[in-house]
Amino acid sequence: MAEKRNWSTALAAGLAGLAGRLEERHARVTAREAEHDAALSAPEPDPTPAAGAGPEGASAGPEAASAAEPAAARPAAAAIPVQRAPAAAPGDPAAVVPWSMRVAAEIGWRLLILAGTVWVLMRVIGAVRLVVLAFAAALLITALLQPFVARLKRLGVPRGLATAMVFIGGFIIMGLVGWFVVWQVMDNVDNLSSSLQDGIAEGKKWLLNSPFHVTDDQINNIAKNLSDAIGSNSKALTDAGLEGVTVIVDLLTGMLLAMFSTLFLLYDGPNIWKWVLRLFPEAARDGLAGAGPRAWRTLTLYVRGTVIVALIDAICIGIGIFFLGVPMAVPLAVVIFLCSFVPLVGAVASGFIAVVVALVTEGPFIALMVLAVVLAVQQIEGHILQPFILGRAVRVHPLAVVLSVAAGSLVAGIGGAVVAVPLVAVSNTVVGYLRAYARDRAAVPVAAPVEAAPPAPVEPEPTPEPAPDPA
16 A cells, blocks of 8 residues: 555656646746737837937947948848737637647548549449440550551551551451450360369369368258359349340440541541640640650550560460360460450469369369469569560559459459559559659749840930031
8 A cells, every 4th residue: 555655646746747847838938929929019110310310410420320231231030020820719619629630621521522523433434334445445456556557657658558557457366366265265165164063073072071171061051052142133144134135236336436446546646635635724734745655655565565475374374284284275375365464363363264174174283283384474474574574664563453453343344354454554654754743843943034134325326517618
């Protein structure tokens, strides 16, 4: 009890000392403010001598005048007005709210306005999703084909002929690639489905014999829940099947929109960009005019690099699968090529499919070898191919890639997942350039206006003397 009493006594003494020091500091601050107010309210001395100063003022001589001149020439420091915040009224509610809460409220309502704007924008994009995705696909295709048009123009080919040649050749090649993909998938869809069923059966056996103690009844309950979910949503599935014609019409419409947009972007892209610049305020056009070419260069590098990296991944993994004896090597390579357009997520999904097919058809050892091949190719892609081909212009953090792909897939499905990463890369480039542009403009000093020199005096012309009279 004595120790507790000593501790409480010491605490009380410390608090009393702290209160005393606070009172002394408050008194010093109050006294300093009172002195400052008195200095501000004091009348300024008149620097001019009083009228009728008499001989004393006259006898001061030039020494007093020379001493008074510098004092009059210097600006008085006390004459500078000091603005002080008005004291809050005793009944003002704002005086009770802490400063941190005011800042949080200011940030909060601005965030609410931004969230509402983004929500409205997402609603508009969802309403015209077909047009947005078609134009985004046209931008990606244009970024892939535009370097060929520029090269033909440098060789002397007219702009219209170069655009037509690249447009027709590019879409023929993409059509052939699409036909090959569909042919391979349709030709091997039965084998893929049977392999998937065998894989599910093998997974069931592994779970039954695994150390996780999974029982057959639990697996059957999971299968029953899945079948019940499919049965409860059978009407939605039927409606989706009945809307197949609408889906085909939308797909054809989007393809036509993408083709026409690509044609006009290839032929008249610079003029379209100038028209877009005129939609912005004049004060923002200089920064956007510099950010536009950099954004287009980033998009071009991204699309070209993604195509090259996807092709290398598909070839390397396809060759590895073929030499390991895994069936359907070509369809798997095609799937890997298509999935590589979705960074990180597509590579994981395509590699999982290849490992599952190898596990079902060839066994665990070959599946592990396929997994090793896929991981080796992915490591080469991440550490060698992408830095060398894409460069630093389109480098995006993996977390940003995953989040953007997830957000894009939620908003617009597979198309949104494909478009999300280039959109993030372009936005990163634009924001970085605009930040540097604003910093450079702030660092440039504003030139003072140059005063015009007074005009030189014009000398009057001398009047000629009259000629002498000859008379």
